[in-house]
Amino acid sequence: MAFTFFFRDLQPLALAVEHIAPLATVRSKINIWDAGCAMGPEPYTLAMLFAEKLGYFTFKKLDIKATDIDENNTFGEIIKEGVYPEEELKRIPADIFEKYFHPADRAGYFLIEQLVKDRISFQKHNLLSLNAPGRDFSLIICKNVLLHFSREERIEVIKMFHDSLVPGGYLVMEHTQKLPEELGGFFRQINDYNQFYQKVEV
DSSP, X not given: OOOOXXXXXXXXXXXXXXXHHHHHTTSSOEEEEEESOTTTHHHHHHHHHHHHHSOXXXXXXXXXXXXXXXXXXXXXXXXXXXXXEGGGSTTSOHHHHHHHEEEOSSXXXXXXXXXXXXXXXXXXXXXGGOOOSOXXXXXXXXXXXXXXXXXXXXXXHHHHHHHXXXXXXXXXXXXXXXXXGGGTTTEEESOSSSOEEEEOOX
């Protein structure tokens, strides 16, 4: 299970939105894969960032697949429901919180706006199967998961990411997770401050 929370490690996510947003205006669909999504804060954060950047109809072009191994069979329902306790939402900027969250039926819980929920689907998935849950992704995010794998496993998983991205697609990894040297020709790093990469054809 990946560890995450709402608006965690915001800089690379915001950078990804800046690079993907122009594509959404010229493509009929933008596929995004959040691999190792845990209970959903990261893909929902990403969706809210896109909602702020894109117009209503362009935003509806997004298809965000949130996946996790989900050994306890609990994440899927939590993500689909989109209801989270107030203590998990305190890092969200106030204006974003007021815009995209509403009080839920349970005291102390809040429900994510349906427009945002509709952009995310959950799928149980094991990265080490090396079978991606789709193709033609414009963006893949995988943070705080690869560090649990051996070096050889990381290399094979990142190769799978490369194969699953559209030409020129983007990959975001944990800031502490460097790209293995063996894969240096597969991606180019966008800047020196984030593990944010663009696919290179090999």
